[in-house]
Amino acid sequence: MAANMRVLRELKDGTVLLRALSGRLDDSFDAAVLQPAGAKFLVLDVAHIKQLSSVGVRDWINAVRAVRQQVEGLFFVRASPRMSDQFNMVVGFDGGGSLLSFRSYYQCDSCGE
Numbered sequence: 001m002a003a004n005m006r007v008l009r010e011l012k013d014g015t016v017l018l019r020a021l022s023g024r025l026d027d028s029f030d031a032a033v034l035q036p037a038g039a040k041f042l043v044l045d046v047a048h049i050k051q052l053s054s055v056g057v058r059d060w061i062n063a064v065r066a067v068r069q070q071v072e073g074l075f076f077v078r079a080s081p082r083m084s085d086q087f088n089m090v091v092g093f094d095g096g097g098s099l100l101s102f103r104s105y106y107q108c109d110s111c112g113e
Helices: 054-068 081-089
Strands: 006-013 016-025 041-052 073-077
Touching (some): 006 041, 041 054, 054 073
């Protein structure tokens, strides 16, 4: 089965690697997309991860735990509401890293929009 998660964009500046991921977090997840490539600090942009399955979440947890042992800092940015739910509900989803930013839906109490 072909992997559904891919690296959408990657930027490296000194010891910091920003990697934007795209796709589905399911049974085809390949932990290689998380490898820090020698960076001391890994920032994962998870805005474009659209679907998750329980098997994918389990594999993700194991992968981020392993990556966290290889870097000085592991950070997650731009988490979609679906990913934010996982950070809030699943113990160890961050693998010891830090969620720095997320998107959320809101409704104005005054106008209802």
